[in-house]
Amino acid sequence: MTPKFKAQAGTFESSDIMVLIEPVSEEAGRQIDISSTVMLQFEDDIKNTINQVLDDLDIQNVHLIAKDKGALTPTIKARVEAAVKRSLGIQEGTM
Amino acid sequence: MKNALGVEIPEYIEGLGELKPFQGVWESIIGDEIPSTNIVRTLKAKKAHTSKLCGDLKEAVQKCNPFDGMTVTFHHHLRGGDGVLMQTIEILDEMGIKDITLASSSLTSAHDGLVPYVEKGMITRIFSSGIRGRLGEIISMGKLKHPAIIHSHGGRVRDILTGRIKPDLSVLAASAADEEGNATGAHGPSAFGSMGYADIDARYSKNVIIVTDNLVDYPCVPGSIRQHFVDHVVKVDSIGDATKIASGTTRITKSPMDLRIARIAATVIEHSGLFKDGMSFQVGAGGASLAVAKFLREDMKRKDIKGSFMIGGVTSYGVDMLEEGLFQAIFDVQSFDAAVSTSVLNNPQHIEITCDQYANPNNCGAMTNKLDVVVLGALEVDVDFNVNVITGSSGEIRGASGGHSDTASGANLSVIVCPSFRGRLPIVKDRVHTIVTPGESVDVIVTERGVCVNPSKPNLAAALKKAGVKVVDIKDLKKEVDAMTGIPAEKQLGDKVVALVEYRDGTIIDVIHNVENLS
Numbered sequence: 354m355t356p357k358f359k360a361q362a363g364t365f366e367s368s369d370i371m372v373l374i375e376p377v378s379e380e381a382g383r384q385i386d387i388s389s390t391v392m393l394q395f396e397d398d399i400k401n402t403i404n405q406v407l408d409d410l411d412i413q414n415v416h417l418i419a420k421d422k423g424a425l426t427p428t429i430k431a432r433v434e435a436a437v438k439r440s441l442g443i444q445e446g447t448m
Numbered sequence: 449m450k451n452a453l454g455v456e457i458p459e460y461i462e463g464l465g466e467l468k469p470f471q472g473v474w475e476s477i478i479g480d481e482i483p484s485t486n487i488v489r490t491l492k493a494k495k496a497h498t499s500k501l502c503g504d505l506k507e508a509v510q511k512c513n514p515f516d517g518m519t520v521t522f523h524h525h526l527r528g529g530d531g532v533l534m535q536t537i538e539i540l541d542e543m544g545i546k547d548i549t550l551a552s553s554s555l556t557s558a559h560d561g562l563v564p565y566v567e568k569g570m571i572t573r574i575f576s577s578g579i580r581g582r583l584g585e586i587i588s589m590g591k592l593k594h595p596a597i598i599h600s601h602g603g604r605v606r607d608i609l610t611g612r613i614k615p616d617l618s619v620l621a622a623s624a625a626d627e628e629g630n631a632t633g634a635h636g637p638s639a640f641g642s643m644g645y646a647d648i649d650a651r652y653s654k655n656v657i658i659v660t661d662n663l664v665d666y667p668c669v670p671g672s673i674r675q676h677f678v679d680h681v682v683k684v685d686s687i688g689d690a691t692k693i694a695s696g697t698t699r700i701t702k703s704p705m706d707l708r709i710a711r712i713a714a715t716v717i718e719h720s721g722l723f724k725d726g727m728s729f730q731v732g733a734g735g736a737s738l739a740v741a742k743f744l745r746e747d748m749k750r751k752d753i754k755g756s757f758m759i760g761g762v763t764s765y766g767v768d769m770l771e772e773g774l775f776q777a778i779f780d781v782q783s784f785d786a787a788v789s790t791s792v793l794n795n796p797q798h799i800e801i802t803c804d805q806y807a808n809p810n811n812c813g814a815m816t817n818k819l820d821v822v823v824l825g826a827l828e829v830d831v832d833f834n835v836n837v838i839t840g841s842s843g844e845i846r847g848a849s850g851g852h853s854d855t856a857s858g859a860n861l862s863v864i865v866c867p868s869f870r871g872r873l874p875i876v877k878d879r880v881h882t883i884v885t886p887g888e889s890v891d892v893i894v895t896e897r898g899v900c901v902n903p904s905k906p907n908l909a910a911a912l913k914k915a916g917v918k919v920v921d922i923k924d925l926k927k928e929v930d931a932m933t934g935i936p937a938e939k940q941l942g943d944k945v946v947a948l949v950e951y952r953d954g955t956i957i958d959v960i961h962n963v964e965n966l967s
Contacts, residue, residue, distance in 0.1 A: 367871050391872050393842055394936030423871025425932060 578848025602807025629678025641783020
């Protein structure tokens with residue numbers, strides 16, 4: 354699937370992560386930009402978590418910007434999933 | 449050579465001399481003393497009815513005949529608002545003085561201006577109980593010529609009495625002073641309360657300058673610093689930023705996490721066997737630490753407990769507890785807000801003490817040795833109960849030893865309060881980056897996920913369990929937290945020693961290595 358809209362999920366609070374999604378052309382691939390207060394300690398971990406959620410949702414072409422303030426893995430997963438689903442226009446429930 | 453905690457300590461460091469390895473909290477006290485040389489006070493004389501007043505700080509500094517390689521000392525009672533230390537360094541630099549040893553009782557955010565003076569080699573040695581901000585970063589990167597020495601508050605007094613620090617010039621700010629140099633921080637527009645850290649400098653420095661923005665009619669009362677130690681007096685327009693020196697009252701944190709940790713800590717104290725009439729108590733001024741006072745205050749009222757004394761590190765919250773009659777007295781080495789200054793001045797039960805009386809391991813009456821309960825914070829703790837309060841998660845110097853190891857060693861119950869992780873970084877480690885307070889003197893670590901009791905205190909663990917406190921093995925707590933956060937990648941530190949952590953008895957408890965490329 355390919356994101357259709359700009360979308361975001363999360364906050365800039367400590368222990369949260371802000372995820373922004375920008376649509377890109379088909380076959381542009383994944384571009385993931387991460388900044389984090391714990392970059393030194395968890396850069397790979399954050400990257401892998403994001404890629405795993407994108408794999409699960411079958412998103413190959415996307416520009417994802419993550420601004421992390423030390424979110425735990427379940428938080429990262431939830432924020433990425435929410436942002437992607439918003440960008441696909443398939444989020445269920447109220448916004 | 450290795451110290452008792454297995455840390456490799458250099459035997460000798462160029463510019464600092466021979467080092468002694470840490471052997472244990474009380475090992476250096478043989479009989480009733482710590483074998484070491486002590487210095488004599490500098491003899492001074494002044495002819496009758498001559499004036500000590502100087503036109504400005506520069507004139508006063510010139511009269512002290514500054515020289516290359518000298519040691520300049522300050523107190524940090526002006527905290528983040530200090531304007532005197534930087535002024536003095538600028539004057540010495542203009543005079544072309546170099547190779548300076550800077551020995552301030554601590555360094556704060558007000559001292560980032562020291563960076564260029566360190567980088568160009570004008571300041572080559574630093575003794576301090578704390579180093580923060582940009583200054584901490586560049587020292588961590590190895591920009592200071594000789595390794596910085598981090599001492600405790602009590603250790604600094606010992607350092608001066610043994611000649612480890614030899615003050616040649618001490619520039620001591622006061623919020624009120626008279627023409628002879630009687631000086632205090634208890635009143636005046638820039639009042640900051642106790643002057644406890646400055647006393648040892650005044651007594652032993654070869655040249656003492658009192659700097660004040662508030663020259664009062666003779667005599668200045670109370671005389672926190674007395675005239676017979678003071679060489680020169682300077683009236684300046686400003687000693688710093690009054691709003692950052694002391695303002696308002698300290699508020700208790702609203703963070704639910706800190707409040708939860710504090711609630712558990714107060715329960716630990718209540719069931720420690722020490723919660724009874726005559727209890728003495730010390731608490732830090734930070735988040736969860738100060739919040740423990742809030743809960744303890746409620747518990748003391750509920751159970752009608754009347755304590756003996758508080759020491760500190762005094763906030764307006766402590767003053768409230770004194771005025772409510774929950775404690776008989778406050779011994780105040782350092783005051784944290786404006787309301788405290790008024791109490792120091794007006795309440796005879798609020799007693800200003802010197803840092804010597806507060807925490808010096810080389811005297812027979814340190815208050816920390818009479819302490820029942822102390823509550824302290826931590827940047828990191830480890831499975832051996834060692835505590836780090838000096839280096840951050842990247843290995844950079846960004847904190848203060850302060851009275852941490854002094855109070856932990858003396859107290860019957862030392863309680864560390866900290867969250868189990870902060871912004872995904874686990875706080876419980878296999879080994880802390882830097883040991884400031886050895887696990888031997890830490891009794892309890894309180895986190896939001898459970899309370900860890902030092903295995904050396906099985907009776908305490910049993911009492912807490914019986915009271916319904918969730919007591920957990922620190923290794924199990926570590927596993928639980930690691931499973932949530934993931935295991936952080938550790939930054940590789942360099943080989944260069946950039947700072948030494950001196951234990952309160954003068955031995956070296958840990959070394960800090962350089963960090964490359966801090967942003």
